[in-house]
Amino acid sequence: MADLPVRRGGGGTPLAQRRARGFDPFERMQELMGLDPFEQVGRMLGTEQTWTFAPAFEVKETNDAYVFKADVPGVKEEDLEISLTGDRITISGKRENERQEDSDRFYAYERSFGSFSRSFTLPEGVDAEHCVADLKEGVLHLRLPKLPEVQPKRIQVGTSEAGKQGKVKA
Structure with a gap:
């Protein structure tokens, strides 16, 4: 060359x-x-950048509950707060920024940190006494069961005798 x-x-x-x-x-x-x-x-x-951490949520309805899943990697259990007031559920928390040394040299920095808060309006019929939340492998699982009176009931199709008596199978 x-x-x-x-x-x-x-x-x-x-x-x-x-x-x-x-x-x-x-x-x-x-x-x-x-x-x-x-x-x-x-x-x-030497000023700290304020980042926004916005976890992704998945919300679905099953026959007997409303199920929430949120990707919250790096969020500690004690940094999560879940509150249910009336028909409104609020999930908030924070992911702390890691300590950085002056001698650190970053070639890419794409991770975000900070506080988040998400609120969802629920239909009537949530059983607030039996809600369950679990944080496992960076995913928050939240299950809000429906009250029995709002859960769908199956109506059994049978002979004309059962129809005359109006039997409903729960």
């Missing part, structure tokens, strides 16, 4: 100029990956 000419005195291509001042390929990789420049400036100034 032939030797490439190098200009002295600050001239040359932008790449040559960056090499002359100590171009770091990892810095260029950061630029290309689309990291937030305001966050980088905040780090240089």
Whole structure:
């Protein structure tokens, strides 16, 4: 491979100029990956960036309950709060930022931290006394059973004798 000419005195291509001042390929990789420049400036100034942590929720209704699942990796059980008031359930919590040293050098920083709060309006008929919440492997499982009177009842189809007596199977 032939030797490439190098200009002295600050001239040359932008790449040559960056090499002359100590171009770091990892810095260029950061630029290309689309990291937030305001966050980088905040780090240089020593101010902490406020991030928003928004866990993903899955909410479904079964015959006997409303089931919530939320992806909350890194959230401790003591940092979660679940409250049910009337027909409104609120799930809130926080994921703490990890301690960073001044000597740390990040090439990618995509994890978010902070507090979150989500509220859902429920239909009537939730059995508030028997709600169950469980945090397992970074997933919050919340089960809100329905009161027996709002659960669907199966009506058995039978002979005309059963129909005359109006039997309903629970």
